[in-house]
Amino acid sequence: MNYLRGFIPWIAFAVVSSAGWQWGALTALALGAWLLIKDRQAGETAGAKILEISTVAYFTALTAFAFARPDSGLQDYSGTLSFGWLAVTAWATLAVGRPFTTGIARKQAPQEVWHTPLFRRINVVITAFWAASFTVTAAVLIAVYANDLGSGVSTAVQVAGFAVAAAFTARYPERARARVSKA
Numbered sequence: 001m002n003y004l005r006g007f008i009p010w011i012a013f014a015v016v017s018s019a020g021w022q023w024g025a026l027t028a029l030a031l032g033a034w035l036l037i038k039d040r041q042a043g044e045t046a047g048a049k050i051l052e053i054s055t056v057a058y059f060t061a062l063t064a065f066a067f068a069r070p071d072s073g074l075q076d077y078s079g080t081l082s083f084g085w086l087a088v089t090a091w092a093t094l095a096v097g098r099p100f101t102t103g104i105a106r107k108q109a110p111q112e113v114w115h116t117p118l119f120r121r122i123n124v125v126i127t128a129f130w131a132a133s134f135t136v137t138a139a140v141l142i143a144v145y146a147n148d149l150g151s152g153v154s155t156a157v158q159v160a161g162f163a164v165a166a167a168f169t170a171r172y173p174e175r176a177r178a179r180v181s182k183a
Contacts (some may be wrong), residue, residue: 004166006051007051009028009029009031009059013028014158028063029059029060033056051089051104080138080141083138086130094131099126101126102123102127105126118176118180129172133164134165137158137161141154141158144157
């Protein structure tokens with residue numbers, strides 16, 4: 001479950017936003033910055049912290065905007081914006097050939113497999129799955145807001161967006177390794 005660590009600020013944002021989106025954004029920014037600083041002090045490279053850097057950038061902008069315009073109608077779409085940002089981040093890491101899951105996976109996998117085609121393929125597939133999940137979740141949230149289905153439905157959609165991708169991430173590497181070993 002180490003891969004969920006990078007999503008702690010996003011989860012905190014979703015929870016704390018019920019007290020005001022600006023407070024959710026500030027909480028997420030503080031957590032994201034703290035996690036990033038802690039990891040960098042532990043010697044992790046910036047390249048391994050793509051998700052965390054993107055998180056801090058997003059919540060810096062959102063915090064500034066949310067405090068400047070606390071009554072903005074944009075707050076109704078903060079879930080959609082968040083998942084949209086995560087989707088852009090994930091797709092961009094694939095486009096530049098540096099899947100964001102690679103840094104996370106390197107914490108769990110032995111160094112001798114880091115440069116193997118299988119390790120790379122697993123991370124491309126997992127990152128693509130997260131990117132697709134973020135994209136679909138953002139699109140569904142647009143429909144939820146457009147049809148005024150309420151915060152309960154919005155929360156369920158957001159939880160499902162994370163849960164489905166997390167479940168895939170937990171299961172896929174072993175299945176991929178099993179397929180290769182059978183071949």
